[in-house]
Amino acid sequence: MTKDTKSKVYQEVLEEIRNYIVDHQLQDGDRLPSERELAEQLNAGRSSVREALRAIELLGLIETRHGEGTFLRSYQPYYSVEILSTFILQETRSQQEVLQLKLLLESQVLSNLSGQISTDLYEKLLSVIVELPKEQLHTFLFTELFNAAGNRLLSKIWHLLEGFSNPIPFEEQNHSFYEQILLWVKENKTESAKEALKKVYILE
Amino acid sequence: MTKDTKSKVYQEVLEEIRNYIVDHQLQDGDRLPSERELAEQLNAGRSSVREALRAIELLGLIETRHGEGTFLRSYQPYYSVEILSTFILQETRSQQEVLQLKLLLESQVLSNLSGQISTDLYEKLLSVIVELPKEQLHTFLFTELFNAAGNRLLSKIWHLLEGFSNPIPFEEQNHSFYEQILLWVKENKTESAKEALKKVYILE
DNA sequence: CAACTAAATTGGTCTGACCATTAACCTAAT
DNA sequence: ATTAGGTTAATGGTCAGACCAATTTAGTTG
Missing domain, CATH: 1.10.10.10 (Winged helix-like DNA-binding domain superfamily/Winged helix DNA-binding domain)
Known part of the structure; x- marks a missing residue:
């Protein structure tokens, strides 16, 4: 009873x-x-x-x-989400799935920042991009972009996926590619940026 | 150190x-x-x-x-949801972030399934939708859609957010809304479905 | 009044004990 | 041989006490 x-x-x-x-x-x-x-x-x-x-x-x-x-303390789901995500990721370690979600998040942050990038930030990022080795470009730029976008949850999960997708062969792009992406976002031409980004991810 | x-x-x-x-x-x-x-x-x-x-x-x-x-066991937020819902009431920013990601994932699954829904599945879902109470429609439909889409990672994370966003006031839609969404996806008119969905989420 | 010191408070961790529940094993009756 | 019943072992649930580590507080001293 x-x-x-x-x-x-x-x-x-x-x-x-x-x-x-x-x-x-x-x-x-x-x-x-x-x-x-x-x-x-x-x-x-x-x-x-x-x-x-x-x-x-x-x-x-x-x-x-x-x-x-x-x-x-003010509720922050990030930690628990992180834990959960790690557990979940372990189960479903399909690289395709990880990449798809990663691309999705990156596309989203491009949309969020569309036309919102100040000249200051733009030039600052550009100057760093020039000096950075090729293999660090992607991570650096998007780390900064997610940071600028301000959605910490999005950012957290992206970083997580970033960690998991490290061993995945990634077609590295050169400096001009990321400069172009950045310019497109700044000039509100997000669709072009998204398309270009999508091509980097060889999905399916 | x-x-x-x-x-x-x-x-x-x-x-x-x-x-x-x-x-x-x-x-x-x-x-x-x-x-x-x-x-x-x-x-x-x-x-x-x-x-x-x-x-x-x-x-x-x-x-x-x-x-x-x-x-x-397969992830089921049961107690945590209850706890969180009582602890957290406001926290607009966090809620916004959760909602934004949730909408993003839902939009993505609509894209993934665009034109891919069999007549069998369509009619089966439709028949259930008619009988379901209003407050269960959203969760039900997207649970099924994520299931059908087959991307477990996307699905798991969505369920996760679903749990975390429970306490968030959600503008419930009626049956015809979700029937329309389903029809649009089936007929490859994903953009219409996404737009409609977006309006449900009162972001910003 | 300032600076230092000692004590009290609080979280962090381990150990051991005991209870409650379940599963596994063994024995005896059929 | 099968089954019913009871015993044993393993496991989670809970508590009490001890000690350490970090911090605050109170007290003392210059």
């Missing part, structure tokens, strides 16, 4: 912590009670409390500082 | 478990070593191992059965 009732202690602690936050109207940056306090108040062992806290931490909801305490 | 090196034990355990899964090519349903074995093999305390396992469990990547062991 009491099938659902038997939940683990760390899950109950999870609930209690949530209630605590709501009841005390805690905001980002506010401090939670210490692990020992929580354990005592909730009638649980400290290890159970820690299991709950570690889980929440991995989700990105709290931040722990040694010697100080545990603090609420 | 070794500032960044000092990561917590449970995080290292996380890594090791991931490596173990990769090395042994574990699939959904396969069993992980026992907590005690992991602790010994990784030279860590059992409590640290448990912290890692609990965190992964909350993410929905593993399943634990008392007396039996710990098992890999």
